[in-house]
Amino acid sequence: MNETLASVGLSFxxxxxxxxxxxxxxxxxxxxxxxxxxxxxxxxLQPYFDLVKLLRKDxxxxxxxxxxxxxxxxxxxxxxxxxxLLVPVLWSSAPLAGWGDAIALVGxxxxxxxxxxLAGLDTGSSFGGMGSSRxxxxxxxxxxxxxxVLFAVAWRSGGTDLSSASHYLVAQGVAAxxxxxxxxxxxxxxxxxxxxxxxxxxxxxxHLELTMIHEGMLLEYSGRPLGLLVWASLLKxxxxxxxxxxxxxxxxxxxTPSEIPVALGAFxxxxxxxxxxxxxxxxxxxxxxxxxxxxxxGAASALAMLALVAExxxx
Amino acid sequence: xEGPLPGLVLTWQLDGTSLFFALxxxxxxxxxxxYAIGHARHHHGFPGSSLLYLLxxxxxxxxxxxxxxxTFLLAWETMSLTSFGLVLTDHRREAVREAAWAYLxxxxxxxxxxxxxxxLLARTSGSLIFAxxxxxxxxxxxxxxxxxxxxxxxxxxxxAGMIPLHVWLPRAHPVAPSHVSALMSGVxxxxxxxxxxxxxxxxxxxxxxxWGALILALGATSAVLGVLYALMxxxxxxxxxxxxxxxxxxxxxxxxxxxxxxxxDLPxxxxxxxxxxxxxxxxxxxxxxxxxxxAGAIDAAVGTRDLERYGGLLRRMPITALCFLVGSAAISxxxxxxxxxxxxxxxxxxxxxxxxAEEPQTALLPxxxxxxxxxxxxxxVACFVKAFGVSFLALxxxxxxxxxxxxxxxxxxxxxxxxxACVALGLGAxxxxxxxxxxxxxxxxxxxxxxxxLTSLGAGRLAVPGVAVALVALAALAVFLPRLLGPVxxxxxETWACGITLQPIHEYTATAFAKPIRLMFRDIVRPVRDVGIxxxxxxxxxxxxxxxxxxxxVFERYVYLAxxxxxxxxxxxxxxxxxxxxxxxxxxxxxxxxxxxxxAR
Numbered sequence: 001m002n003e004t005l006a007s008v009g010l011s012f013x014x015x016x017x018x019x020x021x022x023x024x025x026x027x028x029x030x031x032x033x034x035x036x037x038x039x040x041x042x043x044x045l046q047p048y049f050d051l052v053k054l055l056r057k058d059x060x061x062x063x064x065x066x067x068x069x070x071x072x073x074x075x076x077x078x079x080x081x082x083x084x085l086l087v088p089v090l091w092s093s094a095p096l097a098g099w100g101d102a103i104a105l106v107g108x109x110x111x112x113x114x115x116x117x118l119a120g121l122d123t124g125s126s127f128g129g130m131g132s133s134r135x136x137x138x139x140x141x142x143x144x145x146x147x148x149v150l151f152a153v154a155w156r157s158g159g160t161d162l163s164s165a166s167h168y169l170v171a172q173g174v175a176a177x178x179x180x181x182x183x184x185x186x187x188x189x190x191x192x193x194x195x196x197x198x199x200x201x202x203x204x205x206x207h208l209e210l211t212m213i214h215e216g217m218l219l220e221y222s223g224r225p226l227g228l229l230v231w232a233s234l235l236k237x238x239x240x241x242x243x244x245x246x247x248x249x250x251x252x253x254x255x256t257p258s259e260i261p262v263a264l265g266a267f268x269x270x271x272x273x274x275x276x277x278x279x280x281x282x283x284x285x286x287x288x289x290x291x292x293x294x295x296x297x298g299a300a301s302a303l304a305m306l307a308l309v310a311e312x313x314x315x
Numbered sequence: 316x317e318g319p320l321p322g323l324v325l326t327w328q329l330d331g332t333s334l335f336f337a338l339x340x341x342x343x344x345x346x347x348x349x350y351a352i353g354h355a356r357h358h359h360g361f362p363g364s365s366l367l368y369l370l371x372x373x374x375x376x377x378x379x380x381x382x383x384x385x386t387f388l389l390a391w392e393t394m395s396l397t398s399f400g401l402v403l404t405d406h407r408r409e410a411v412r413e414a415a416w417a418y419l420x421x422x423x424x425x426x427x428x429x430x431x432x433x434x435l436l437a438r439t440s441g442s443l444i445f446a447x448x449x450x451x452x453x454x455x456x457x458x459x460x461x462x463x464x465x466x467x468x469x470x471x472x473x474x475a476g477m478i479p480l481h482v483w484l485p486r487a488h489p490v491a492p493s494h495v496s497a498l499m500s501g502v503x504x505x506x507x508x509x510x511x512x513x514x515x516x517x518x519x520x521x522x523x524x525x526w527g528a529l530i531l532a533l534g535a536t537s538a539v540l541g542v543l544y545a546l547m548x549x550x551x552x553x554x555x556x557x558x559x560x561x562x563x564x565x566x567x568x569x570x571x572x573x574x575x576x577x578x579x580d581l582p583x584x585x586x587x588x589x590x591x592x593x594x595x596x597x598x599x600x601x602x603x604x605x606x607x608x609x610a611g612a613i614d615a616a617v618g619t620r621d622l623e624r625y626g627g628l629l630r631r632m633p634i635t636a637l638c639f640l641v642g643s644a645a646i647s648x649x650x651x652x653x654x655x656x657x658x659x660x661x662x663x664x665x666x667x668x669x670x671x672a673e674e675p676q677t678a679l680l681p682x683x684x685x686x687x688x689x690x691x692x693x694x695x696v697a698c699f700v701k702a703f704g705v706s707f708l709a710l711x712x713x714x715x716x717x718x719x720x721x722x723x724x725x726x727x728x729x730x731x732x733x734x735x736a737c738v739a740l741g742l743g744a745x746x747x748x749x750x751x752x753x754x755x756x757x758x759x760x761x762x763x764x765x766x767x768x769l770t771s772l773g774a775g776r777l778a779v780p781g782v783a784v785a786l787v788a789l790a791a792l793a794v795f796l797p798r799l800l801g802p803v804x805x806x807x808x809e810t811w812a813c814g815i816t817l818q819p820i821h822e823y824t825a826t827a828f829a830k831p832i833r834l835m836f837r838d839i840v841r842p843v844r845d846v847g848i849x850x851x852x853x854x855x856x857x858x859x860x861x862x863x864x865x866x867x868x869v870f871e872r873y874v875y876l877a878x879x880x881x882x883x884x885x886x887x888x889x890x891x892x893x894x895x896x897x898x899x900x901x902x903x904x905x906x907x908x909x910x911x912x913x914x915a916r
Binding site for chain 1: 627629630644647648649650655658659662663666669670675678679682683685686689690692693694696697699700701703704705707708709710776777778781782785786787789790791792793794797800801803804805806807808809810811812817819821822823827828829830831832834835
């Protein structure tokens with residue numbers, strides 16, 4: 001009973017932390033991008049203001065929309081909230097460790113996509129259909145790459161459990177660094193770019209029909225449901241970043257409760273570093289033509305497969 | 316041979332494996348029968364079709380209960396012939412007759428291979444009784460064992476719908492009445508898996524590792540190509556039939572792992588592989604039967620199997636839509652449903668084999684198969700977003716879809732029961748898996764208490780009910796927490812279509828939806844596009860444009876037509892021997908008798 005209470009409490013803390021940081025992370029990336037591109041950029045806290053505004057606004061719902069459209073935001077948000085509890089963040093064990101592993105995490109991502117892609121088709125608009133169609137096509141290559149990366153990184157810890165993998169990496173320290181991890185990291189960066197809808201795979205700042213993927217599915221949403229979807233997408237981004245932090249840069253992770261402030265500092269530092277990398281990538285590359293995106297993701301899948309093979313053959 | 320008239324005594328056996336498959340057959344056919352009774356008002360079969368349907372179910376039961384080769388073949392042939400008859404239900408249509416013909420030819424060729432395998436097995440053991448085959452398994456010459464394995468693999472693989480022996484499946488399953496399609500896709504093709512299991516685990520001693528490796532490779536190919544071809548389809552029942560090819564591939568992955576494990580003598584790997592395969596057998600039977608019944612209900616309501624003419628059915632058939640949604644999520648391996656639980660186990664079995672293999676090159680194949688399985692899962696999500704979204708959401712794309720009515724109560728009860736089973740098998744994955752382990756002792760995976768996990772391997776853990784509880788609780792939070800910010804209203808308005816009123820023609824079609832994937836995998840699926848523009852005489856103005864797009868039938872063209880061409884060429888040569896002259900025929904008889912006498916001397 002105490003154990004259940006403890007994991008509920010930890011879940012609450014971790015989810016609150018990630019939900020609170022998620023908009024700020026995006027604000028930071030936007031600000032860094034603006035500075036790199038010689039603009040002033042929106043204030044750091046702008047995503048928070050946007051979210052509060054959206055969550056208080058009335059919604060306009062299409063007359064053709066069904067229950068799928070109404071329920072998709074809640075399912076989408078629940079998937080990433082559950083995923084957020086399967087990833088170790090401040091200490092090397094996730095709040096719901098043992099309930100789901102890497103495969104469950106990818107399964108939750110797939111469920112979220114299933115819900116949102118259906119919602120994109122639900123209103124009958126061509127933009128929604130286009131967004132859904134492109135999203136499932138891009139994910140068809142990004143999802144295997146993500147799964148293979150997770151398999152490769154978790155291989156030496158003996159399974160598919162993310163918390164065990166994090167335990168193992170923390171315990172091994174520098175000794176855990178292996179060539180296969182470089183390959184896996186390269187694949188993971190591409191996957192994170194594609195899954196968070198960033199340049200060069202997608203453009204988070206546009207509603208131009210020629211390029212958009214993720215935004216196309218959201219086009220018919222407004223008001224509170226849109227706020228929920230935006231927040232959930234930001235949560236997805238920070239979950240992916242936490243995954244990279246836990247599996248590739250596991251230093252500073254707390255072992256005892258007294259180390260939590262240090263771990264929090266290290267986590268924030270890693271987020272800032274990742275935000276900088278993201279803004280650098282986004283500022284220095286152009287959006288790929290939609291039909292070239294599969295090549296990028298195919299390369300990521302190949303890298304991930306190589307990482308797994310290298311892990312087995314060399315490691 | 317045993318007894319004075321070998322084979323004329325039908326022997327039966329009931330062990331755990333038989334019981335497992337018998338339970339699958341009985342439970343799924345109970346549901347499809349309820350559906351068939353309700354569906355009878357739409358589909359008047361030919362006289363005696365109900366009898367044939369019952370005989371088909373009995374024959375499937377007899378296959379798994381048969382205790383010797385003769386009984387097995389008798390049941391197997393009855394099963395093939397009764398299902399052939401049922402496929403022919405709508406025999407007035409040319410396409411149906413062609414599909415049934417292809418099915419008949421393929422299943423008989425397959426039976427020929429099975430007979431050959433049985434004869435070789437019977438030769439060594441001197442008996443047709445299965446138990447004797449098991450007893451004499453180690454006496455078999457290894458090369459003969461490999462020949463038997465290959466013969467059986469071709470024979471049973473054809474029935475299972477394994478690529479490249481799958482071509483009958485997307486033809487025959489769509490044209491049968493839906494309750495028959497549900498049984499054929501959900502249950503009958505699993506008997507190919509049953510035969511393969513018996514052959515490679517009971518009748519043959521542990522063989523070389525390439526047996527399992529071959530099955531792994533075939534499974535991975537079937538899974539990826541099955542789902543790719545399904546994505547290219549806009550005939551709902553053909554789409555589902557191709558998904559059967561995909562799921563047979565996933566089942567074969569588990570069997571391949573178990574078989575390699577058997578060759579390398581790794582009991583835990585055998586257990587994980589077998590339990591993954593058998594669990595997926597149950598799960599696929601459940602959701603595929605559900606989806607086929609749903610497709611039947613839609614077909615009856617709209618009058619076509621063409622996805623492009625559906626649309627907006629969720630408002631008109633809400634309960635069918637809900638059941639179909641559950642089935643779609645289950646077949647796409649989404650948590651917390653049953654398809655996810657068994658795909659999770661399949662992943663774990665592949666990783667377990669990769670880990671247990673001593674040489675790196677042995678580990679390579681299961682890892683590649685794992686990559687293929689990951690790709691399959693992602694593509695299945697794409698396919699069922701398409702199938703569900705285009706059928707049930709947005710505006711109806713034609714008058715028939717607009718006039719669709721909900722299915723009758725018995726049909727809904729049947730679909731509802733299967734949808735509940737999809738949820739229950741997912742949440743109850745742990746008891747189901749341990750039940751399978753009790754039935755099939757070699758599949759008894761070492762399971763810890765509450766979570767589905769393989770701690771003895773140090774592999775991952777999964778608690779499907781936990782994930783389900785977290786999802787429901789957090790979805791509720793996502794709905795209720797924003798309400799603290801105060802009430803908001805929601806206003807109903809038009810969909811934004813750039814200022815014009817939304818028409819069905821603005822909606823994304825199934826073909827358009829799959830286009831990015833069609834282009835990404837164009838080297839595999841080989842799409843053919845045919846665009847013709849007709850200009851008005853003497854002007855550059857366009858009078859009409861036609862656009863046709865289809866998928867080149869690679870296997871039919873390069874495998875089956877090639878074989879057929881060779882056969883016809885041989886037949887042309889042989890024709891010279893049959894010249895119609897009585898003297899020549901007498902000469903043949905004379906030579907034949909003379910040869911027989913010389914040989915028998």
